[in-house]
Each structure stands twice: as structure tokens, then as C-alpha cells.
Amino acid sequence: ILNVEQSPQSLHVQEGDSTNFTCSFPSSNFYALHWYRWETAKSPEALFVMTLNGDEKKKGRISATLNTKEGYSYLYIKGSQPEDSATYLCAFDVNRDDKIIFGKGTRLHILP
Amino acid sequence: DSGVTQTPKHLITATGQRVTLRCSPRSGDLSVYWYQQSLDQGLQFLIQYYNGEERAKGNILERFSAQQFPDLHSELNLSSLELGDSALYFCASSVASQGRETQYFGPGTRLLVL
Numbered sequence: 001i002l003n004v005e006q007s008p009q010s011l012h013v014q015e016g017d018s019t020n021f022t023c024s025f026p027s028s029n030f031y032a033l034h035w036y037r038w039e040t041a042k043s044p045e046a047l048f049v050m051t052l053n054g055d056e057k058k059k060g061r062i063s064a065t066l067n068t069k070e071g072y073s074y075l076y077i078k079g080s081q082p083e084d085s086a087t088y089l090c091a092f093d094v095n096r097d098d099k100i101i102f103g104k105g106t107r108l109h110i111l112p
Numbered sequence: 113d114s115g116v117t118q119t120p121k122h123l124i125t126a127t128g129q130r131v132t133l134r135c136s137p138r139s140g141d142l143s144v145y146w147y148q149q150s151l152d153q154g155l156q157f158l159i160q161y162y163n164g165e166e167r168a169k170g171n172i173l174e175r176f177s178a179q180q181f182p183d184l185h186s187e188l189n190l191s192s193l194e195l196g197d198s199a200l201y202f203c204a205s206s207v208a209s210q211g212r213e214t215q216y217f218g219p220g221t222r223l224l225v226l
Contacts, residue, residue: 032212043114043202043217044155051212089155093211099170100145100211102155 002026004092006103013080014111020076021106023090027071032093035064035075038105039086047075047088077108085110115139116205116218124224130191133221137184137205143167144186145215146178149200161186162209193225 005024013019025033032051036044048057053068061078077084087105094101115138125131137144146158148171157170161180172178175193180186190197200222204215 034215036217043219044204045114046214046216049212049214091155099168100157102157104154 002029002092002094002099002101004090004101004103006088006090006106008106009104010107010109012109012111013077015080015082017080018076018078019080019108020074021088021108023073023075023092023103025071025073025090025092025101027069029095030068030071030092031095033066033073034091034093034100035073036089036091037086038089044089075106080108080110082110082112084108114216114218116203116216118201118203118218118221120221121219122222122224124226125193126226127193127195129193129225130189131193131223133188133190133201133203133223135186135188135203135205135218137186137203138216141205141207141216142184143206143209143213144180144184145204145206146172146186146188147202147204149202149220150196150198155202158188160209167209190223195225198223198225 035047038044050066055066066073089105091102117136142163145160148156158172160168178188200220202220204217206213206215
């Protein structure tokens with residue numbers, strides 16, 4: 001059974017501090033990894049699609065790295081702001097059968 | 113606003129009934145994906161359609177079916193509903209069929225089965 005793990009499950013960060021969290025996925029049959037930001041009462045919003053080992057992507061204060069050989073991706077948030085409070089989901093795209101497997105997310109709370 | 117629309121927003125029905133959820137993708141997107149978000153589970157991929165054809169299948173029950181029409185809108189049919197089918201159902205769309213494109217999520221349909 002293919003599994004995607006995200007850690008930590010929940011995180012409290014002081015406003016202004018930087019933080020990071022992890023998505024672990026099977027290193028075989030890798031096709032793509034997606035990161036989403038999901039605010040309460042809204043729908044998931046795409047942040048990054050990562051496809052190549054060593055990929056680094058950046059959008060404002062948020063960036064992500066990818067290691068397909070060891071099966072992990074990190075999401076970094078620099079200088080956290082209250083609007084960063086959300087659940088961050090990663091999703092693993094399986095090469096052999098085009099299935100998409102989501103992690104359970106990291107719930108980020110930014111403390112004022 | 114992602115450009116993906118879903119109707120209805122909320123649906124309340126009884127066990128044993130059948131419902132249809134509708135999704136219109138963003139203009140120009142050919143792929144539609146359906147997902148289920150239950151209370152204790154993460155987002156579960158159900159099925160993907162590309163340009164009218166089924167492209168990939170996830171954890172979709174046999175009681176559920178979907179289709180994509182020539183105008184590219186998609187419907188998810190849920191039949192013989194059970195209490196456990198109560199969930200938030202999302203659709204998402206992307207430009208092409210490969211999993212490497214950005215997916216844009218609709219606002220979801222919240223289904224409650226009583």
C-alpha cells in the first residue's frame with residue numbers, strides 16, 4: 001500500500017518566525033509531487049508541482065525542495081504571517097497507474 | 113475564485129437514495145478530477161476524466177460512477193447512499209491529462225446522508 005506521510009501533524013509558529021515541514025512518499029514510481037494550501041472553509045489551492053529530483057520552487061515567502069531518491073519534500077515558510085495559517089497538503093502522483101495519494105496535511109497556526 | 117464551479121453547494125438526502133454532483137472545469141481545461149474528503153480521512157482521489165474519457169481510477173466505490181460530457185462538464189453519481197458517504201466532494205480541473213499540471217479545485221459539494 002502506497003502511503004504519503006506528512007509531519008508534523010500540527011505546528012504553532014510565532015509570527016515572524018520561519019518554519020518548515022516534511023512530506024515523505026515512496027521513492028519508487030515517482031511521477032510528480034504537489035503541494036497545496038488549504039484554508040478553513042475554502043478549497044485547496046495549488047502551491048507547487050514538483051517533478052525533478054533536486055527541484056526547488058519558490059512563491060513569495062514559500063519555497064519547496066524535492067528529493068525523489070530518498071522520497072521526501074520540504075516546504076519552507078519564511079517570516080510567517082497570520083495569513084499563512086492553513087493546512088498544507090502534499091499529494092504524490094504514482095507513475096504506473098496515475099493514482100494520486102494525499103497526505104493528511106500539516107496544520108499550521110501562526111501566533112500573533 | 114479558481115474558475116471551477118460545483119453544484120449544488122450542499123445536499124441532504126436519505127440512505128438508499130441517489131444523487132448527482134456537477135462540476136464545470138475552468139475554461140480551456142480538459143481534465144476533471146473528483147475527490148472525497150470524509151471526516152476522519154484525508155483527501156481521497158476518486159476518478160479522473162480527460163476530454164470525455166476515463167483516465168485514472170482511485171478509490172471509487174462501485175456504487176459511484178462519473179462521466180464527462182462533450183462540453184467538458186462532469187457529473188459524479190452516487191447511488192444506494194450510506195451514512196458513510198457523507199463527505200465533502202471536490203472536483204478539480206487541469207489543462208491536460210498528465211499529473212504534472214496544476215490542479216484547480218472547485219468550492220466543493222457537502223453531502224449529508226441521513
